[in-house]
Amino acid sequence: DAGITQSPRHKVTETGTPVTLRCHQTENHRYMYWYRQDPGHGLRLIHYSYGVKDTDKGEVSDGYSVSRSKTEDFLLTLESATSSQTSVYFCASQGQGLGSPLHFGNGTRLTVT
Amino acid sequence: GIQVEQSPPDLILQEGANSTLRCNFSDSVNNLQWFHQNPWGQLINLFYIPSGTKQNGRLSATTVATERYSLLYISSSQTTDSGVYFCAVGIQGAQKLVFGQGTRLTINP
Numbered sequence: 001d002a003g004i005t006q007s008p009r010h011k012v013t014e015t016g017t018p019v020t021l022r023c024h025q026t027e028n029h030r031y032m033y034w035y036r037q038d039p040g041h042g043l044r045l046i047h048y049s050y051g052v053k054d055t056d057k058g059e060v061s062d063g064y065s066v067s068r069s070k071t072e073d074f075l076l077t078l079e080s081a082t083s084s085q086t087s088v089y090f091c092a093s094q095g096q097g098l099g100s101p102l103h104f105g106n107g108t109r110l111t112v113t
Numbered sequence: 114g115i116q117v118e119q120s121p122p123d124l125i126l127q128e129g130a131n132s133t134l135r136c137n138f139s140d141s142v143n144n145l146q147w148f149h150q151n152p153w154g155q156l157i158n159l160f161y162i163p164s165g166t167k168q169n170g171r172l173s174a175t176t177v178a179t180e181r182y183s184l185l186y187i188s189s190s191q192t193t194d195s196g197v198y199f200c201a202v203g204i205q206g207a208q209k210l211v212f213g214q215g216t217r218l219t220i221n222p
Contacts, residue, residue: 031208043212050208058209090156102146102210104156
């Protein structure tokens with residue numbers, strides 16, 4: 001499968017602290033995405049990127065920011081973590097065209113206490 | 114926005130059985146993909162299939178775009194097929210996929 005690595009795999013943090021999750025892909029994919037998965041809500045898009053320094057909001061972007069300074073790295077930052085952001089976060093990437101398969105990383109389980 | 118509905122929500126079968134999972138969507142799409150999330154949480158892309166039929170081993174998928182549905186067939190189920198199956202769709206001009214709620218498949222030995 002596509003080489004997508006997420007770090008950390010697990011994190012526990014306290015309410016109010018900033019948190020950064022990292023996604024690294026080795027496929028030279030143009031498009032990258034951050035999703036969160038919660039029981040009863042399925043997979044929801046937080047932010048996505050269509051190139052270096054080109055990003056846009058998804059359906060649940062409040063409280064999150066992203067940055068993409070290199071093709072291979074896409075960072076998700078929770079500016080001030082809240083308990084409602086406890087979730088499993090998945091990064092995904094897609095090749096040069098939108099009509100190519102989407103591939104996911106293994107996820108980061110984040111707990112905000 | 115586009116609505117994606119998957120059915121059934123849950124399916125329990127014995128090993129060796131065949132199954133059909135359905136994905137209905139509310140608008141014309143130019144992108145449809147099927148994913149399997151295994152019990153360890155990994156999401157694996159099964160098919161990119163905006164129209165037509167594809168097969169990969171015991172799995173096959175058919176999308177009838179004009180009637181706004183897609184079907185995923187699993188033949189001779191194995192316990193390793195257990196997990197949640199998601200379909201996701203994208204519309205013209207959109208760079209994001211919308212996911213259905215998934216079908217949870219349990220294959221008992």
